[in-house]
Amino acid sequence: MSKNKRMSRREFLRWSALAGGMAMAGPGLLRNAYAKSKAAGKQVIVIGIDGMDPRLSERLMDEGRMPTFAKMREAGGYRRLGTSTPPQSPVAWANFINGAGPGSHGIFDFIHRDPKGQVDVFYSAAETVQGSGYWQVGDHKLKLPLIGEGAKTELRRQGVPFWDYLDAACIKSVFYDLPSNYPPSKSRHGNHKCLSGMGTPDLLGSYGTYQYYSEDGPRPPYDESGGRRYELYFQNERARATLCGPMNTMLTQPEHAEMEFFVHRDIDARTALIEINGREVLLKEGQWSKWVPLDFELGTPWFLPSERVSGIVRFYLQKVGPVFRLYVSPVNMDPREPALQITEPPEFAESIAEELGPYYTTGFQEAYKALSNEVFEEDEFISQASHVLKERLALLDYALKNYDDGLLYFYFSSTDLQGHMLWWDSDDDHPARSREEAEKYFEHLKKLYCRMDGIVADIIKRYPDATVITMSDHGFANFKRQFNLNSWLRENGYLGPSDVKSVMEADWKSSRAYGLGINGLYVNTKGREKYGIVEPGEEKDRLLDELITKLEAIRDVNGQQVIRKVTRTDKEYKGDAMKYAPDLIVGYARGYRASWDTCLGNCGKDVLSDNTSAWGADHCADASEVPGVVFCNRPIKPDLASLVDIAPTVLQEFGLDVPGSMEGKAIV
């Protein structure tokens, strides 16, 4: 044996210790090591296109307008993708995350109710937990060091997200704008990065509150859904205004911090100058500003230095005269100094901003509320949405530049939020627009789909060896008619008294069922609800069957079926996270959806009415009506694919076993 091949005593001991350690760590470690070696250099890219509809996609592919997707379809890499029940984005993306249905992750709607308080409503995906250990000083409460815990926001989604398995196997994963993951879940092994998407609040703690200043605005300021309006009064062409900022939770009676600013205008030049936070912003009529950083000062007791919270806004000068109008975007968290954790690891937000500058951090980025509330017209909404897409494409470029191997996930919201406002089932009348207008704006949406095709083509070109999966969480349908579930329950004697206006004021001694959220129907169950009256077991079963039969039999004035299918969750869902599950999921037929009143538990005047909102399309129907899409640059198995199949597919691509908690199976 030559000298250099001989094993020294030190080397022998080192190898023995390593082998012993591997044996003691068990087969799990070995399996991970095997998976890691198999996955080394492997690239999987998942592009999440929210709301991409199969019918429209197929039409555009047939017309030759989406050549990349058409090519994948020809190669067997396209299927309609089964969505979640109900097909709401937070539910659907949680299905994608867990590879399993709502029974595993516990998200059944945008909002839930706590039966202990009968109908205490809360946001389903995240919860802010009040802190403890405070010292009251005048109007302030101060957190005592080392005692109690500070207030924090917790992720409510349950179960194990599929990236945890990648993380444990030392396979890198990075997610940009992932829905249903705020605050971002922790990475145990440091191989996972995530920027939270839908569900991330703005600095006011809402899901996007614009502020709107006009000379004919209300006095005092008026709050509307997703916005706040102010009156602006000019003196010598200058007006003083205030901008509402973050909540000062250090006060015993928390209130929003405010920032004063001035607006100067030149009517002849059609321009305005905004003086805010030591900065000047000069805008022409119809022009958007860049991101403007703002430091909100939170009042503290006199003996403490004042605290500051950083935010960013964009101004849009709508009109200089005759009536001055100024739109201010929701106050987003400044990613260079986020007030709350929006990324995992926390410094990820800042490292993106270092290269790209400030960017949208709220979950909902397109200004759909401004269009719904008639602050914007369609073209203004499209212009704002185009800014969002431009920013997203810069982020995608950053993501691709910084990607070597492992999993890369990137999310586009444009198709969903623009879909809600601009969609049109063109074989039908549009609920709120003339045919010409509907056609014009629907063409914009079609172009957006075609743009997605180009984006995916570019990704495949840049990463020819990667498995590229493009998928959507659901499709789209016209929202022409709204069904008021609570009004129907009231009229049919399930919800009382006969003049009840909201489930918040129902007579629970005589109420057997109520609706909350977009698709949820709850039975007032004894032992579960605070004032429950329906006995669980046979009585409840009978009631559920009765409700299903009656709801599915409802016909509109033209004889059209309103509700396609009502699903019993105890028979449909599997898993341990059923605490807040509704008893029934109401799945609407195409063209129908729950009324705006129903979502918040209110009873409208009519059971069925026209939807006159600019929000003219939706997907919160029956799951069979609005499937999503899945495209892959590898052939997809011919079985019906579903959202829960994507996570197992990704794990299999990296050579990992599909855990028993997942309901789906690999499709590639």
Next chain:
Amino acid sequence: MLDFLTSLIAWLVMTADSIGSVLFGWIAIVPGWLSNTIIASITGVLMLLVFKYTSNQDAIGRVRDRIKANMLALKLYKDSLYVTFKSLGGLFAGAGSLLLHALRPMGVMIVPMVLLLGQLALWYEHRPLAIGEEAIVSVQVQETQARPSVRLIEAEGVEVVVDRSWFEKKNAYYWKVRATEPGEYDMLFDVDGFDVEKKLVVGEGLAKVNVKRAGWDMSDMLMFPGEISFAESSVVQGISIEYPQREGIAGGAFWWMVWFFGVSMIAALIFKPVFGVKI
């Protein structure tokens, strides 16, 4: 008196800018942290020498000896309350005395230091406009009864994004421009038939950037010394370009000065024994 003082400062600033242009031209070709370090080190040594020759070194030496004696007394007689308090009093008196001895050197150095800092701020505080970047340009006018007519005649290197706007309460005209070509230019304005200029810099790296061409105002003259200020009688009382702040440990509004004073103090402390200076 105020007019004389303003005129004097205008002359000093102009002279300092002429000297600064010759002395600091090399800053453009070396990294910012390096030029800042070199200038700060030299300044530290020069300040030390100025201190040596303008202060009463013998008296400072005596005060230092007294301070040492008091500290020794504090250590030796810590059981004696009387000595402790007396020594503490002596220490405070010594510190006050040192401060008084520093007044004369400070008086000598304050003017050149302010002028030097003004010149360095032109390099380190702001950066030129990058290609594609937008900036607000404003022309501040005298508060006269008749609003003067101001037009932007020539703006090479930039394109106008938002044309002239008049904001009454600000008493100023505003434009927004976007940088297109790198270089140093003169923006030309027509003010009631007279031509008025303001320097504009577009490009990358370190360049001398004057945010505002000052009016007849002492503090503005000292803060923005890169161009000749407007006369008291001028209709225009300031032209500003909103340049972005420079970033980095030796740049930006604040950090370049922290770096500068930190390095100059270290340099002074290092060279103190070499030149035998008592501080």
